[in-house]
């Protein structure tokens with residue numbers, strides 16, 4: 341197992357009151373697997389991702405990556421944030437090279453690697469621009485290239501396409517699918533879109549309303565290249581929608 | 594353009610009032626120097642070299658005091674910005690000392706460091722340190738924590754975070770802090786040189802009082818103003834070229 345989430349619980353203390361956000365999460369993620377996390381707003385998806393990333397400590401339980409407990413953030417787990425979080429003072433290329441610079445990779449080698457990933461996300465001609473000069477979709481591509489160029493075995497993505505319009509979103513989904521067939525990362529992907537989850541995931545994990553537990557796991561047995569209009573695709577979609585709706589309804593009760 | 598006009602208008606107003614005063618003797622003419630007199634004093638002191646000496650003396654003091662304070666403010670400001678224990682330790686001390694007007698301590702500096710260069714340099718350093726330190730620490734604390742997360746998940750160590758994220762992200766604020774400190778240094782050098790100095794622009798102005806030469810006072814004040822604007826313009830230009838990434842959108 342690449343990632344093992346073992347009985348992870350997390351409570352937050354605010355104004356002297358402890359509120360549980362995650363309860364007893366158990367999840368094994370296989371090497372090269374792409375898992376999508378779905379669930380109502382506030383159910384703890386980001387919290388779980390942040391714990392795996394090492395940004396937060398669980399209140400109890402452990403996360404193992406390659407069998408070793410996670411103690412903090414590290415280069416083995418790349419993160420793609422919803423708000424991109426590029427370094428605004430660096431060019432696109434500088435951003436993509438950031439992790440390599442930290443490792444002391446020589447400049448020409450860095451340039452070669454950055455170019456390869458900028459090609460992969462279709463941004464070679466924008467390499468010298470600064471983040472302020474890019475559209476949201478372009479920034480998200482840079483963020484993905486930056487994560488990939490650092491060669492992590494795991495990538496954690498928290499609603500990476502959430503801020504994008506529907507068309508850009510589908511294009512980036514296709515791009516991510518294509519990249520995944522080449523790069524074979526282990527990916528934990530948080531989304532609110534059931535279509536997105538069925539399009540990308542090997543398994544879809546649906547969480548309960550807060551405090552978050554795992555409600556149900558769907559293995560998506562569809563071919564690598566997926567057709568959003570295939571009957572099997574819509575079958576998964578409606579099945580998962582039904583389960584997610586039960587939980588979203590609870591939030592509004 | 595409008596700035597040029599405003600300056601011209603101010604000069605015209607001054608000329609009108611001072612030359613008008615010559616005609617009607619509304620107040621003792623010697624009390625209100627005319628532009629012509631000020632220019633004459635200026636040219637005289639350029640010719641005999643006294644102005645250059647005054648300016649360099651003051652600037653050296655400013656540079657030394659400001660330089661020391663800037664280095665200390667930068668080091669301590671970053672430290673306070675990145676380490677919560679240090680911040681909790683330092684904050685109350687700063688809050689206690691900072692509201693005391695620095696000029697109140699000037700006599701102390703003369704007592705401690707004597708009438709030589711050391712007292713002026715130390716005083717400028719002391720005065721400019723606090724505002725620069727506070728501004729540097731604030732701009733470090735304002736750095737978006739998400740940038741730190743992004744860097745940490747790309748493998749950044751603590752030192753990397755300071756060098757490659759915190760410093761560049763806080764740099765615009767740091768430059769503003771330095772500008773503030775430099776302006777303040779020019780401000781307080783005059784006060785420091787009023788008391789117990791034998792050279793410098795403050796001394797030049799005080800000499801104008803002692804020998805009853807108002808034109809020399811005005812000349813000294815104008816030279817200080819010019820130095821201030823020149824230094825500010827230089828720093829603004831440096832900022833522009835340094836922070837291309839913020840204005841890139843507008844220029845491309």
Ligand SMILES: Nc1ncnc2c1ncn2[C@@H]1O[C@H](COP(=O)(O)OP(=O)(O)OP(=O)(O)O)[C@@H](O)[C@H]1O
Pocket residue numbers: 352353354361379380381382383384385386387388550
């Ligand atoms: N730093 C924090 N301090 C206190 N409470 C927090 C903190 N972070 C998250 N929470 C709480 O934990 C719960 C889970 O939050 P989380 O952000 O993980 O939800 P989410 O599933 O990602 O929601 P969304 O889909 O809206 O992004 C929420 O009730 C939230 O208020």
Ligand SMILES: [Mg+2]
Pocket residue numbers: 385386387498
């Ligand atoms: Mg979230």
